[in-house]
Amino acid sequence: MRWADGFIAVDWGTTNRRAYLIGSDGRLSDEMEDDQGILAVGKGGFDRAVAEIKGRLGDRPLLMAGMIGSNRGWVEAPYAPCPAGLPELAASLKWVVRDHIAIVPGVAYDSGDAADVMRGEEVQMLGAFADGMIPPDALVCHPGTHNKWVKMEDGRIASFRTIMTGEMFNLLREHSILADLLQEPANTGAAFEAGVRRGLEGDDLTAELFSVRARVLLGKRERSDAASYTSGLLIGTDLRIGLRSAPDGEVVVMGRPELTGLFAAALRLAGHEAREVDGEAAFLAGVRHLAELVQ
């Protein structure tokens, strides 16, 4: 089988892509990252964009995950329904070129009035379980533009909910009346902690956001604390919603270390243990196991 000779795994998102060459021994032997996310490539540009990856990493089979399988990506890969484990994802791969180029389906949660979707995070979650980085039953928080709270049961994604925490912070920083106050980098000091506590307790985010500005105008708070406070407020609000499904116990925080660090700090303030898992390591575990399943 050609996959046993090694393959390329691509985590292809909206604004970035990361590609990894996995050798026949299962080890990472080369990688690349650039800003050619699906929006930059655009419809009609994916053949060339894939050729570029092969040109840099070698002519190997490709396993791709993320927004590349969305209706704005290359070829739409229909969502696998919850509960979804690695076998279900492997069985629902969308083959762009038979036996050679596949897109991992996203996962959908559809129950009563609840509806949610993910693309890309599922490979990390299930890879982390398959490699023993997390237990088969776990509450996983995956911070990002669209933060995911995922209930894992028996090593499968049982249900999940998305909170627009990262996107909300970006909207406020780039386009809102708070923009000039949010240009400083956020850190986990006292202002962040005050924001987290306010978000955990309060349920009036859209009012509290305006207060950030009013307190600075009236000289009650330092301008330089506004970004950290607002970051804490949004993350605290996120935890208040996400923790409802598991009011106590350990939470796995998976993703990019700079984000998992912020969320882990906030979780500890909320009285929870937080286990950080590197999202890239989990992604590589996931694609390795998927490649075994398709051979």
Place this chain on the structure above:
Amino acid sequence: MRWADGFIAVDWGTTNRRAYLIGSDGRLSDEMEDDQGILAVGKGGFDRAVAEIKGRLGDRPLLMAGMIGSNRGWVEAPYAPCPAGLPELAASLKWVVRDHIAIVPGVAYDSGDAADVMRGEEVQMLGAFADGMIPPDALVCHPGTHNKWVKMEDGRIASFRTIMTGEMFNLLREHSILADLLQEPANTGAAFEAGVRRGLEGDDLTAELFSVRARVLLGKRERSDAASYTSGLLIGTDLRIGLRSAPDGEVVVMGRPELTGLFAAALRLAGHEAREVDGEAAFLAGVRHLAELVQ
């Protein structure tokens, strides 16, 4: 006194300005409106911008309110503290040209950790009271980019809170992942009502917003309902926060009729009587009473 011969009142906001010529009989005799808000005029441009108003409406004394008195406006007019009535505003006018051009101060609420500010709405609230359009004790909701919930006591602004409802909807419609779903005009049909109810009951706005998109992707909701539902969701969330200070009874809804209509409909769903007051009529009442106080 020159003010008794008539004057020009200007409601000068961030993106628009409206100017009204009030005759010696107290009646509105001419008016103008354009897009020369303070951001379009910019520092250094206000002498010319005021001359333009006089050129169109006549050489009369000017009474101006709104963001013209902010740190991005012409001359900063320090906030009057709560409780603030018309006499307090009149006593704190910022004179740009002595006896001839004045800016009405905004109002600040500063109590414990709470902090809030307004510029412009105060003239409407206090004018409406002075003209008997609202009682001396009232809860006033003033929808807009930054929605204000104001407690009036004894005809003065006692306290208030700002909720970023209008700005949030604009951010989502113009810049977020929901943008393509929110281009339809919102109306007060069944989708709007479902959104209002969800906002009144739920306290997970940042999660529910993503569900709007997921439900459309999974075919559970009509794409054409997304804007009305999201508008209802944000307004219901707004009411949930704003009504805390007065869980039952009549609410005065003041402002532009297209917005007061949406909020009044939502208030009725929440079991409240809503009395709509036209913001422009209230503004004109406010400036007339202020002009009498400065003579």
